[in-house]
Amino acid sequence: APESSGCGIFRESCERARECLEAPTASTSRRNLPANGDVDEGERNGMILAKSRLVTQIWSDWAPALMPIKSKKDETKLLSALKGAFSAASDMVNSDDENAATGVAHALITIGLNLGRLGIDHSNREVFASMVSEETARALDEMLQENVAVVLLPALRCSNVVAQSVAAVLIRVVLAPEHLGWTEQSESLLNGVLPLVEEDDKVISTGFARLVADLTARNPREDALINILQLCGGSARSAKISALNVLSEVLRLGREMTDDTIAAVTTTTLPRLKDKDIESRKAATAVLAHIPPQTMLPTLIRLLVSKDAEERAAAGDAFVSMLSEQRSPAQAMQTYFSALASMSRTEDAGADAERAKTTADAIGRATKLLTRFAETVSSDDWPNIAQVITRAVFDAPAASAFHQSMIALMPWIGVIPARTRVFDSCIAAFN
Structure with missing residues (x-):
C-alpha cells in the first residue's frame, strides 16, 4: 500500500534494505579486496563466498515480506516472522558487538518491510484494515507496543545507523501514528524527546x-x-551539532515550509560555516544542502570567495552536496545554470566593477568544484547532462560561465555515450 507521507516505514525499510544488499557486493569487488600480496587467492575467494552467502541469507529473510497476504495461513506466517525478528533484535540490541548491531538492523528491516507493506503507517487506517483480519491487526498493534521499550528505544542508540533509522520510524508509527493526526500523545512524545537534544552531553x-x-x-x-x-x-557544542542534525532531517523530510521559515533556517545556519569545529561545519553543510537550491546556490557560490578559510571550504562542500541532492544529475546542472543566470541578472542590474569581479571569481571557483560533483555521477547519467549543458550554451551563447562549465566537464561529456547526445542537442537547437 502506498504511504501518504514521504517518510513511510515501507519506503524507509526498502531504502535501507537496498543499502545493506549493495554493501556486501561493493566490499567484495576486486578493487575493494586486499591486494594479492596481502591475501592469497584461496582466502580472497573465501571472502567473496562468505559475502555471497550473507546476501542470500538477507534476501531469503526479506523477500517474503514483499509477498501478498491472501489467507489466514499467510497471516500466521507473518506474525511468526515478526515475532522472530523482534526476538532476535531484543537479544542483540544491548550488545556492543558490531555484528550484533548489524543483526539488529537486519531484524528491524524485516519488521519494517512486513509492516510497511501492510500500510500500517498510512494516514487512512482503512488501508491497513483491508490488508489483514481484525484479529491479526490487533496482534500486530500489541506486538509493537510490547517492543517499544524493549527493542525500538534502545535501537536509537545502536551503533548501526540503519538500525537507528528504521527504529525511529517504527517508534513514530507506534507512539504518534499518522492516521490519528497530531494528538496529545504526539505532543507528549515531542515534549519528552526535544529536551534531550540539549541535555545530552x-x-x-x-x-x-x-x-x-x-x-x-x-x-x-x-x-x-x-x-x-x-x-x-x-555555544554548547553537542547541543548545537545535535540541533543542526535534527534540522537537516526536518528539511530532508520535504515538508512544506513558508519562505519566512526557510529564511530563518538559512540565517541561522550560514554563520556555522565559520565555526572552527569541523563537525559543526559538516552539520551546517548538510542543512544547507537541503534548502531549496534556487534560494541557496547563489549564496553558496558567493561564499566561495569568502575571506574566512573555513567558510570557503564549508561553502564548497555544501555546494557539491546540494547538487548531489537534486532529483537527478541533469536536474542538478539545470539548477546550477539557473543560479548562474540569476546571479548574472543581478550584476546586469547595476553592480559596480569590483562586485562584478568578485562574482566572476566566485563562479570560477564553482566551476572548478563541478569536477567533484562529476566524480559522483554514473556513466548512465552523462548523456542527459550533456544535453542540458549543450542546450544552455546554445540558449545563452554570451554566457561565459556556461562555456566554462562545459570545458570543466569535457572529460565526462566527451566520451561515449554522452558525446553523441551533444551532437543530437546541436541538431535539435537548429530545428
Whole structure:
C-alpha cells in the first residue's frame, strides 16, 4: 500500500534494505579486496563466498515480506516472522558487538518491510484494515507496543545507523501514528524527546535525530522548530551539532515550509560555516544542502570567495552536496545554470566593477568544484547532462560561465555515450 507521507516505514525499510544488499557486493569487488600480496587467492575467494552467502541469507529473510497476504495461513506466517525478528533484535540490541548491531538492523528491516507493506503507517487506517483480519491487526498493534521499550528505544542508540533509522520510524508509527493526526500523545512524545537534544552531553544519534525531526515537522505549531533553531545558534557544542542534525532531517523530510521559515533556517545556519569545529561545519553543510537550491546556490557560490578559510571550504562542500541532492544529475546542472543566470541578472542590474569581479571569481571557483560533483555521477547519467549543458550554451551563447562549465566537464561529456547526445542537442537547437 502506498504511504501518504514521504517518510513511510515501507519506503524507509526498502531504502535501507537496498543499502545493506549493495554493501556486501561493493566490499567484495576486486578493487575493494586486499591486494594479492596481502591475501592469497584461496582466502580472497573465501571472502567473496562468505559475502555471497550473507546476501542470500538477507534476501531469503526479506523477500517474503514483499509477498501478498491472501489467507489466514499467510497471516500466521507473518506474525511468526515478526515475532522472530523482534526476538532476535531484543537479544542483540544491548550488545556492543558490531555484528550484533548489524543483526539488529537486519531484524528491524524485516519488521519494517512486513509492516510497511501492510500500510500500517498510512494516514487512512482503512488501508491497513483491508490488508489483514481484525484479529491479526490487533496482534500486530500489541506486538509493537510490547517492543517499544524493549527493542525500538534502545535501537536509537545502536551503533548501526540503519538500525537507528528504521527504529525511529517504527517508534513514530507506534507512539504518534499518522492516521490519528497530531494528538496529545504526539505532543507528549515531542515534549519528552526535544529536551534531550540539549541535555545530552554527547551528539544525539542519527536515529534519535530523525525521530525528533519527524515530530518537529508534523507539529502544527512551530515552537519546536524555533527551539531547534535557537540551539543551532548556541555555544554548547553537542547541543548545537545535535540541533543542526535534527534540522537537516526536518528539511530532508520535504515538508512544506513558508519562505519566512526557510529564511530563518538559512540565517541561522550560514554563520556555522565559520565555526572552527569541523563537525559543526559538516552539520551546517548538510542543512544547507537541503534548502531549496534556487534560494541557496547563489549564496553558496558567493561564499566561495569568502575571506574566512573555513567558510570557503564549508561553502564548497555544501555546494557539491546540494547538487548531489537534486532529483537527478541533469536536474542538478539545470539548477546550477539557473543560479548562474540569476546571479548574472543581478550584476546586469547595476553592480559596480569590483562586485562584478568578485562574482566572476566566485563562479570560477564553482566551476572548478563541478569536477567533484562529476566524480559522483554514473556513466548512465552523462548523456542527459550533456544535453542540458549543450542546450544552455546554445540558449545563452554570451554566457561565459556556461562555456566554462562545459570545458570543466569535457572529460565526462566527451566520451561515449554522452558525446553523441551533444551532437543530437546541436541538431535539435537548429530545428
